[in-house]
Amino acid sequence: MHAGFPDFRLGSVLATSFTGTLTERRGDAVERIPTPQRLIDWLAEYGLAVDSCTTAQLDLARELRESIHAAATAAAIQDALPASALHVINDRSAQGRAAAALTPEGERRWQLGSASPVEDALGVIAADAISVIAGERDGRLALCASPTCQAAFFDTSRSRTRRWCDMNTCGNRQKKARFTANHRENPSSAR
Numbered sequence: 657m658h659a660g661f662p663d664f665r666l667g668s669v670l671a672t673s674f675t676g677t678l679t680e681r682r683g684d685a686v687e688r689i690p691t692p693q694r695l696i697d698w699l700a701e702y703g704l705a706v707d708s709c710t711t712a713q714l715d716l717a718r719e720l721r722e723s724i725h726a727a728a729t730a731a732a733i734q735d736a737l738p739a740s741a742l743h744v745i746n747d748r749s750a751q752g753r754a755a756a757a758l759t760p761e762g763e764r765r766w767q768l769g770s771a772s773p774v775e776d777a778l779g780v781i782a783a784d785a786i787s788v789i790a791g792e793r794d795g796r797l798a799l800c801a802s803p804t805c806q807a808a809f810f811d812t813s814r815s816r817t818r819r820w821c822d823m824n825t826c827g828n829r830q831k832k833a834r835f836t837a838n839h840r841e842n843p844s845s846a847r
């Protein structure tokens with residue numbers, strides 16, 4: 657499916673999974689929503705299905721993404737929240753018209769309006785970011801320990817000691833690097 661485009665990293669927290677559509681910000685950045693269609697695909701993964709998306713809406717989405725990244729990073733290091741980022745997040749939140757609906761199975765579904773579903777979906781993401789950054793949820797914002805990543809992620813582990821935004825990518829790479837370094841320093845202790 658959609659060969660040639662980078663895979664998504666689907667985390668459990670909507671807002672920080674969204675910022676994870678751009679990875680390796682401090683290295684060779686990987687854009688995981690390079691086209692409007694890939695934003696459509698990503699939104700569908702999170703129950704925010706839209707039929708269409710323009711390049712202008714993709715630009716709005718990326719602007720929101722980088723604003724959430726900036727605000728979440730500041731929150732993680734207990735820095736002042738950047739005003740420009742707050743402006744974008746609050747604007748997107750205010751302009752979303754999504755309604756939460758409860759299904760018979762007891763699950764929450766988002767109902768996006770017919771007039772501007774992409775904006776509505778972005779409103780849901782902005783509101784999620786607000787609840788995470790405001791500290792309303794059980795967890796802690798932290799920065800990924802990978803030097804080429806440093807993504808803000810939401811640590812919900814019991815001990816609050818998670819070090820990487822994603823165990824399968826950044827976490828693994830770090831472990832491999834450490835193994836290689838140890839191996840080089842002390843070849844006899846291999847494996």
Ligand SMILES: [Zn+2]
Pocket residue numbers: 800801802805806807820821822826
């Ligand atoms: Zn990372």
